[in-house]
Amino acid sequence: MEIRTVGWGSLLMAKSLELRKAVFVSEQSVPPELEIDEMDEAAIHFLLLLEGEVAATLRLLPQDNCVKIGRVAVRRELRSTGLGTELMKAALAHALRAGFPEAILDAQLDSIPFYEKLGFSAEGEIFMDAGIPHRGMRLKLA
Numbered sequence: 661m662e663i664r665t666v667g668w669g670s671l672l673m674a675k676s677l678e679l680r681k682a683v684f685v686s687e688q689s690v691p692p693e694l695e696i697d698e699m700d701e702a703a704i705h706f707l708l709l710l711e712g713e714v715a716a717t718l719r720l721l722p723q724d725n726c727v728k729i730g731r732v733a734v735r736r737e738l739r740s741t742g743l744g745t746e747l748m749k750a751a752l753a754h755a756l757r758a759g760f761p762e763a764i765l766d767a768q769l770d771s772i773p774f775y776e777k778l779g780f781s782a783e784g785e786i787f788m789d790a791g792i793p794h795r796g797m798r799l800k801l802a
């Protein structure tokens with residue numbers, strides 16, 4: 661297993677976008693025009709590779725004084741094996757080293773227990789994004 665960042669426009673980034681499309685557009689019916697957005701080019705993209713293939717992906721975006729985590733996706737057949745947790749821990753460690761005091765994210769309601777196990781707390785009202793109910797979550801890093 662290898663966890664690394666990857667540059668926009670690289671072959672691995674293209675494979676990561678294929679995984680995001682399979683998960684968010686095909687599985688979850690998110691409109692394709694919303695899945696890749698104008699923030700992607702500026703984001704830090706983290707990948708988890710298994711035997712050279714992209715098994716999980718997420719992105720980090722500086723937002724105000726925080727880092728915002730998004731597009732967290734694990735290949736369907738590899739879920740519930742700890743890969744999402746490993747990738748999140750690596751991204752959170754990176755954010756801490758980079759000096760961000762807090763991480764935030766918008767969690768699909770079904771995924772809240774996954775983020776709670778990483779220490780995040782839900783806050784605020786439920787809201788809809790791309791037709792899916794979400795709630796904001798926050799974790800103090802320092």
Ligand SMILES: CC(C)(COP(=O)(O)OP(=O)(O)OC[C@H]1O[C@@H](n2cnc3c(N)ncnc32)[C@H](O)[C@@H]1OP(=O)(O)O)[C@@H](O)C(=O)NCCC(=O)NCCS
Nearest residue numbers: 732733734739740741742743744745767768770771773774
């Ligand atoms: C949510 C997701 C990223 C979790 O990744 P994962 O690799 O399957 O999670 P892990 O195996 O590291 O799970 C860690 C813990 O969270 C729990 N968990 C994971 N997904 C969960 C879910 N959807 N609901 C409840 N608990 C969940 C697991 O049971 C596990 O707990 P345990 O260690 O006590 O067994 C993955 O399921 C996924 O890609 N889902 C589809 C895309 C998605 O919805 N992304 C989130 C958008 S906000």
